[in-house]
Amino acid sequence: MTVNDPQRSRPTEPLWRAGQVFRLATLVYAVGYQAHAVSEYIRPTLSWVIVALMAVWSGVAAIVLSRDGAARRWWVVADVAVVVGAMAATRLVADQDWYSAHQSLPTTLWATNAVISAAILSGPLVGVLAGLGIAIVAVAVRGTVDVDLAGDATAPVLMSVGLAVGLAANTARRAQGQLERAARLAAATEERERLGREVHDGVLQVLAYVRRRGAEIGGPTLELSTLAGEQEVALRELISEQALPVAGGDVDVDLRTLLRSQAGTAVSVSTPGGAVTMPRDRAEELAAVVRTALSNVALHAGANAKAYVLLEDLGVDVIVSVRDDGVGMAADRLAAAEAEGRMGVSRSILGRVAALGGDATLDTAVGEGVEWEIRVGKRAPGKG
Structure with a gap:
């Protein structure tokens, strides 16, 4: 089953929708951060253009990713690419003193959306790798490595989000699979009971009677008795097999x-x-x-x-x-x-x-x- 299989994506639909609500909320934060930091940029006009593009992308991605479709994987790839591009653009709008000491232009919180999308799509491993990759881009943009997690928790936060959301997505898929198997088993059991009642009330009783009377009469009817007995056993086996899950x-x-x-x-x-x-x-x-x-x-x-x-x-x-x-x-x-x-x-x-x-x-x-x-x-x- 591929990541684009509707049967695989359906149980994670609530996560996709919640992710897009989070995306729009983080956009509000990113715009607020932009309004606060724009006075410190060397190219404030360009920074507003980039933020406007982020807003447009957020709206488009929220609409597309909230819908189930085979192209969702490519939109997730594009989501990661847009985040990386916006982070790299920080060097175009700010000088070294600023970007080496602050978070990137799109903010770490907004960049988390790409990690969430990757984790929902493909699970915890891909989510963690996406978080690690974006954290590496953040380090490359700043040009410095801060090993003090108290001062810069970008990498652990992004990777933790990827892990948590990926695990939630996998759990949702497993739960959906178990629910579908339970429903099939319940339907098979109900059908077996219905079939058992109908067969027992008619065919099995007749076959049992023919077997018993044929054995009592003997002679040529003995073969008929044996055949009736074999069909009785075969029917009982068929009824019982209806209760077994296909697995x-x-x-x-x-x-x-x-x-x-x-x-x-x-x-x-x-x-x-x-x-x-x-x-x-x-x-x-x-x-x-x-x-x-x-x-x-x-x-x-x-x-x-x-x-x-x-x-x-x-x-x-x-x-x-x-x-x-x-x-x-x-x-x-x-x-x-x-x-x-x-x-x-x-x-x-x-x-x-x-x-x-x-x-x-x-x-x-x-x-x-x-x-x-x-x-x-x-x-x-x-x-x-």
Whole structure:
């Protein structure tokens, strides 16, 4: 996003408008200072011409910079150039004895406007650099360096203004971004709830009924029951995903939502009462592990097998248990499958868990079902 992007500049509009009010106030001070000091100039007429040009520029800049537009950056550059030019003109209207002991013709206060504009446009770093640059010009105009800050605080004042206003501008942009994300999340949550009510009242109830009755009747209707169950789970997942913010992998999401989306008539999901937050990429990968384990239950545990998912929050780590009451398998069956070249479980479950820096333990026996216990850290190793 560039500095000219309207989305970037919009939250700083109040700062731009306030800056232009300050600009006009400093012009009044500059004119008053001119009236006081003009008798000491060697070219008083020229000094009034320069002050008149400052007044014209102040009015034009106040109008242009108070409006949002792509050309604002170039007006800020011109603002800095006008300030530098007006300061340098001090040597044309006053002798060395005067300009070496006084502030420049446009006054330090009026020169601050260029620093404020640069800081609002591009942030604290540019604001500080603009303040430092104008302070250097002031030193060059006087031809002397005064290290006594009590007597000449031009540099620290200008740099402090650039820092403070730049930080305020960045804070306004961050606040606007957070507000927009919160609004999107609220809208997505509201839509999810509306969709959930409509789907639950109709489609999900029908699919659940077809799944249950098909399993009870058996025979050719068993396949219809299985398809209805798969669509029921898919719909539940779609509804749950509406609650998730669209964000990158570093944004935290509630793992409970991802796991609950996999619940169905044959799958029971139990989660803690409070949110279990993890970075989105890790949470989705862990949910994919659970989805694979549940797929194995549907394929191998038997037609009437039920699966149970339990999530435990241990603070730094989470434990997800996936257990079924199906036919089970021999304890060495997984190793035998790998030896035969069938790497589905190894890659989908063990490989994913290892990539997350966690551990997966398999407990099974013939006739006693299968239980996976998966333990992973909420954060990637080394990230706290």
